[in-house]
Amino acid sequence: xxxxxxxxxxxxxxxxxxxxxxxxxxxxxxxxxxxxxxxxxxxxxxxxxxxxxxxxxxxxxxxxxxxxxxxxxxxxxxxxxxxxxxxxxxxxxxxxxxxxxxxxxxxxxxxx
Amino acid sequence: xxxxxxxxxxxxxxxxxxxxxxxxxxxxxxxxxxxxxxxxxxxxxxxxxxxxxxxxxxxxxxxxxxxxxxxxxxxxxxxxxxxxxxxxxxxxxxxxxxxxxxxxxxxxxxxxxxxxxxxxxxxxxxxxxxxxxxxxxxxxxxxxxxxxxxxxxxxxxxxxxxxxxxxxxxxxxxxxxxxxxxxxxxxxxxxxxxxxxxxxxxxxxxxxxxxxxxxxxxxxxxxxxxxxxxxxxxxxxxxxxxxxxxxxxxxxxxxxxxxxxxxxxxxxxxxxxxxxxxxxxxxxxxxxxxxxxxxxxxxxxxxxxxxxxxxxxxxxxxxxxxxxxxxxxxxxxxxxxxxxxxxxxxxxxxxxxxxxxxxxxxxxxxxxxxxxxxxxxxxxxxxxxxxxxxxxxxxxxxxxxxxxxxxxxxxxxxxxxxxxxxxxxxxxxxxxxxxxxxxxxxxxxxxxxxxxxxxxxxxxxxxxxxxxxxxxxxx
Numbered sequence: 001x002x003x004x005x006x007x008x009x010x011x012x013x014x015x016x017x018x019x020x021x022x023x024x025x026x027x028x029x030x031x032x033x034x035x036x037x038x039x040x041x042x043x044x045x046x047x048x049x050x051x052x053x054x055x056x057x058x059x060x061x062x063x064x065x066x067x068x069x070x071x072x073x074x075x076x077x078x079x080x081x082x083x084x085x086x087x088x089x090x091x092x093x094x095x096x097x098x099x100x101x102x103x104x105x106x107x108x109x110x111x112x
Numbered sequence: 113x114x115x116x117x118x119x120x121x122x123x124x125x126x127x128x129x130x131x132x133x134x135x136x137x138x139x140x141x142x143x144x145x146x147x148x149x150x151x152x153x154x155x156x157x158x159x160x161x162x163x164x165x166x167x168x169x170x171x172x173x174x175x176x177x178x179x180x181x182x183x184x185x186x187x188x189x190x191x192x193x194x195x196x197x198x199x200x201x202x203x204x205x206x207x208x209x210x211x212x213x214x215x216x217x218x219x220x221x222x223x224x225x226x227x228x229x230x231x232x233x234x235x236x237x238x239x240x241x242x243x244x245x246x247x248x249x250x251x252x253x254x255x256x257x258x259x260x261x262x263x264x265x266x267x268x269x270x271x272x273x274x275x276x277x278x279x280x281x282x283x284x285x286x287x288x289x290x291x292x293x294x295x296x297x298x299x300x301x302x303x304x305x306x307x308x309x310x311x312x313x314x315x316x317x318x319x320x321x322x323x324x325x326x327x328x329x330x331x332x333x334x335x336x337x338x339x340x341x342x343x344x345x346x347x348x349x350x351x352x353x354x355x356x357x358x359x360x361x362x363x364x365x366x367x368x369x370x371x372x373x374x375x376x377x378x379x380x381x382x383x384x385x386x387x388x389x390x391x392x393x394x395x396x397x398x399x400x401x402x403x404x405x406x407x408x409x410x411x412x413x414x415x416x417x418x419x420x421x422x423x424x425x426x427x428x429x430x431x432x433x434x435x436x437x438x439x440x441x442x443x444x445x446x447x448x449x450x451x452x453x454x455x456x457x458x459x460x461x462x463x464x465x466x467x468x469x470x471x472x473x474x475x476x477x478x479x480x481x482x483x484x485x486x487x488x489x490x491x492x493x494x495x496x497x498x499x500x501x502x503x504x505x506x507x508x509x510x511x512x513x514x515x516x517x518x519x520x521x522x523x524x525x526x527x528x529x530x531x532x533x534x535x536x537x538x539x540x541x542x543x544x545x546x547x548x549x550x551x552x553x554x555x556x557x558x559x560x561x562x563x564x565x566x567x568x569x570x571x572x573x574x575x576x577x578x579x580x581x582x583x584x585x586x587x
Binding site: 044045046047049051053 | 365435471473
């Protein structure tokens with residue numbers, strides 16, 4: 001099993017979600033996050049006070065997937081979230097040691 | 113002599129119309145008795161003055177509270193709202209107990225009359241539904257209670273304006289103590305000096321029955337000196353003596369809700385019609401002049417602030433537009449009943465670049481932490497307006513001119529812009545010195561006794577949870 005963590009631009013969330021649903025992804029966790037990478041921050045000016053915000057808002061997706069579905073998920077996110085601009089985000093994948101469904105106690109891929 | 117100026121032609125027209133139709137009197141009565149004054153009260157004037165009083169209250173709560181509150185960080189939102197709300201309430205009670213008497217009665221001794229009133233009307237003694245207060249027209253009176261509550265709303269908002277200078281770093285109870293002492297030692301005397309007088313039916317016989325600046329002929333239609341310069345300099349002194357916020361200049365302190373600030377500024381704008389047009393006390397042509405001037409100066413100042421931001425920062429901001437509107441309102445306050453609408457508009461166009469220069473360049477250069485720019489907008493805008501009033505009031509520029517109330521009925525006084533400018537400058541200087549020095553003493557004494565500033569930990573964590581035990585937003 002793989003655990004996929006994707007950081008994408010917030011306005012791409014709905015598009016990515018729909019593409020993943022079509023792929024058969026049954027669930028994911030989404031959080032609003034802030035961070036910085038190569039994309040430059042913006043300058044805000046309030047009367048005389050000038051602030052440069054270097055933390056930009058992004059959306060983080062967390063998806064647990066079976067080994068054979070994982071490569072396709074990565075491909076779909078990479079293609080759907082792409083705007084060909086700096087700041088489109090990154091996808092990280094780690095090995096998932098175990099998964100347990102709380103309601104039934106099932107574990108392994110059946111719990112996904 | 114004072115607040116209301118009217119041209120000779122309009123003045124006599126109003127007086128004649130009033131005498132012949134409204135009360136069917138053969139002639140104006142000089143120094144009418146209390147009973148006669150009651151017959152000179154007009155229901156329309158009374159209704160307008162009471163509505164104006166409610167409008168001015170709306171400027172403080174929620175107008176000013178939201179305007180200020182939106183500009184601080186989330187953790188200090190309630191502290192600002194609560195400070196404004198309590199200052200308004202405490203100042204209201206104080207007005208009834210001693211304030212009105214100290215501002216609007218003759219001095220304890222004749223020698224004190226130019227500076228401060230006595231206690232003859234303390235605890236509202238002798239004020240009831242059957243007493244009248246003077247307006248700026250001969251033989252036109254309003255119920256004294258209506259005048260009392262109208263002036264009360266001014267005494268409520270002025271100390272509330274001050275808190276913006278040291279928002280996010282002041283202890284609540286010492287601030288309320290400051291409010292009480294500042295009202296007694298600064299606001300009531302200044303209000304007395306600018307606004308106290310015997311009234312148009314009495315000045316011929318008792319020309320010395322007036323506050324110092326009133327006697328000099330300083331023009332302040334609705335309180336540019338009493339309210340804005342007065343509060344602005346007190347705030348500046350407080351900001352310097354209390355010191356900068358923890359992390360000022362190193363940490364970002366952006367406004368938490370410019371939406372609130374826009375709502376607050378808009379409520380200030382609407383309420384200000386009560387403040388300025390209401391200051392004519394009666395509902396007349398000059399009231400409409402003040403109303404229109406208030407409208408146009410504000411439009412112009414909002415636009416000119418946005419334009420200067422477009423030029424300097426390449427982006428016109430909502431905060432800039434709201435700041436410009438408030439600067440325009442402040443500047444037109446002393447001039448509202450005197451200017452021609454077109455000169456009021458020019459005044460609005462001019463004041464925003466001046467205030468913009470102070471809240472950006474000057475503030476950044478000297479690095480004082482006037483958190484919400486009470487000095488840069490209210491004091492600087494107020495001084496601009498007070499001095500500009502000398503120019504725009506001139507009949508040569510379509511202004512209403514000055515009235516000579518030592519004649520009965522009053523007549524138009526000769527008008528000289530340069531002489532008036534000197535008088536305005538003197539009034540501004542007296543206010544700056546009096547309010548600045550007394551405020552400094554008060555801040556010093558309170559700081560040494562009760563302490564003005566919370567600990568650094570409390571300031572970092574926020575005043576809401578530490579001073580008031582609640583949070584503005586629970587998600």
